[in-house]
Amino acid sequence: MAHNRRDFVKKMAAAGSAFSLNSLFNVTHAADFAAANQRVQHLSPLEVAADETYWSTIQQGYTASSSSIIILNNGGVSPSPLVVQQAVERYNQMVNQGPSYYMWRILDQGREPVREKLALLAGTLPDEIAINRNATEALNTVIYGLDLAKGDEVIGTLQDYPNIIQAYRQRAQREGIVYKQLSFKFPIEDDEQIVREYEKAITPRTKIIHVTHVINWVGQIMPVQKICQMAKKHGIEVVVDGAHSFGLLDFKIPELGCDYFGTSLHKFLSAPVGTGMLWIKKEKISKIWPLLCNSQPKSDDIRKFETLGTRSFPIEQGIGEAINFHNAIGGKRKEERVRFLKNYWAEKVLKFPGVKLSTSLKPQFSCGICGVSIDGMTPGEVEGKLMAKYKINTSPTVWENISCVRVTPHVYTTLAELDKLVKSIGEIAAEKKKA
Structure with missing residues (x-):
């Protein structure tokens, strides 16, 4: 039994991390994806979009492709590719060989490489990225962490995500901030109309504008960059809900011009269920109070937002294989x-x-x-x-x-x-x- 256990641990270690040469993605898909990419390298992303031979290679990486149910609710949560599922299972098996050792001494060390890869994907500094469980947690961290006083105003919309609406409403009920909600009738094919509505709602007490990058209900892409440019002219910070944009739209977070950004990674990035990401501009980190207690709440270290205690390390590590899968396709x-x-x-x-x-x-x-x-x-x-x-x-x-x-x-x-x-x-x- 002891011999079998040692063999198992050696096998787990030999498998390597998500970013090593012998990652699950590299072992399983790298050659096929490289061949598929080589075949279409002369085509534009728009042309590749209609190439069914290319996409059949991608489809084979998902077990959901063989499901008896046709899954068309990826706006809620997306299935993960098989290599992501296998990574979570592999790390879960490792943890259960000795949780206190493998969790805290082995897998806990794997968060920094994941942070670096997420930052590269987002076009940001690693020290601006916190890993958490979903967009609700990321955005609630900002919403409750902002030093807003009674009478300070926040502008959002009735079409924002309910959990976010309730967070602002709770601050309004408890602390007396003013939460103003615009209402849009989608679809709207005029960016300037949207920007004007936000700007019209601004008063001298407005501190925050909250924007949903892609409206959860109907998929309207909001003109975040234009809203941020307008807000900066008024000295107003912008919080962006990127739950349905990150891992789908081809952009880098700093390009938006916002101050805070939260997303779920288990939607279009196809990371394990229960993974999310928070981005805060470096110079803003120190002023945001952590949602969960930290010994240095006014620190400028983004990791203060990860003081969760015991968490699912296998799920976190699965993010790495999801990034590999995404990058092999290409964002655009x-x-x-x-x-x-x-x-x-x-x-x-x-x-x-x-x-x-x-x-x-x-x-x-x-x-x-x-x-x-x-x-x-x-x-x-x-x-x-x-x-x-x-x-x-x-x-x-x-x-x-x-x-x-x-x-x-x-x-x-x-x-x-x-x-x-x-x-x-x-x-x-x-x-x-x-x-």
């Missing part, structure tokens, strides 16, 4: 492919009587998320039929002035699956018209 190729998939089905369903979209199909205003509705049916009814009869997983949305079914493909989604979605929506709309 990935963005164009997911947008191609969205437009592929969305343009087709518009031919059906009674079917409407809540999302622009122009590339500057949307990417992967699209809302669809059928006249005379609630989102719950449409979603229920898609799941019960066709085994298509989507998300019904009824929030403020938004009422639709959210459909979100990902890189593992096939055209055949989207053809089935189109056929299903056509049949449901036709049945409703006859009723």
Whole structure:
């Protein structure tokens, strides 16, 4: 038994970290991805988006591709590629050989390489990146960490994510800050209209503007950079919810011009469920109080936001393999492919009587998320039929002035699956018209 245990540990160690030459991704996919990339290297990302041979290589890396359910709710959470799943399982097995040793002395040392790779992906300094569990935790850290006084104003929207809305409302109830919410009727194909609405709401007491980069419900891409430029002219800081943009849209965080940015990594980056990231501009770190206690709460060390205690080290380490998978595709190729998939089905369903979209199909205003509705049916009814009869997983949305079914493909989604979605929506709309 002792001999078997030693062999197991040696095998785990030999497997290497996510960023070593013998990482799971390198062993499993590197050669195939390199060959696929070589074949399309002369094509633009937009041209590669429609190359089904290329994307079949990517699809093979996901176990979700063989699921009996068609998963079109990646806006909620995305399945991880197999190598990410295997990494988490491998590290979990390692930990359970001796938790206090392997967690604190081995895997805890692996956070810094992950931080460095996330920073490289985000275009930031490693010392501006904190690793946490999701966008809610990242953004709540900022929302509750800001020194806001009674009467100070925050501008957000009714279409922001509910957990974020509730955080600001709780500060308003408890401390007397003023939380003002704009309301937008999407889709909007005019950036300046959006910027003007934020600017009109500014008063001398406005301290923070909160912007959702990609609106969770319908996929509207907000003009974050333009809003940040406007806010800076008024001396106002900007908090960005990037839950649905990071790992999908091809951008670097500093390009946005914001001060704070939070995201979930288990959406379009396809990292393990329960992984997130917080970015704070270096000179702003010291003034943000940690959400969880730290011995030096006013430190300028980004790690003060990671004082979680015992956590899932295997899940954290799985982020590394997700980054490998993402980088092997390329950010711009990935963005164009997911947008191609969205437009592929969305343009087709518009031919059906009674079917409407809540999302622009122009590339500057949307990417992967699209809302669809059928006249005379609630989102719950449409979603229920898609799941019960066709085994298509989507998300019904009824929030403020938004009422639709959210459909979100990902890189593992096939055209055949989207053809089935189109056929299903056509049949449901036709049945409703006859009723």
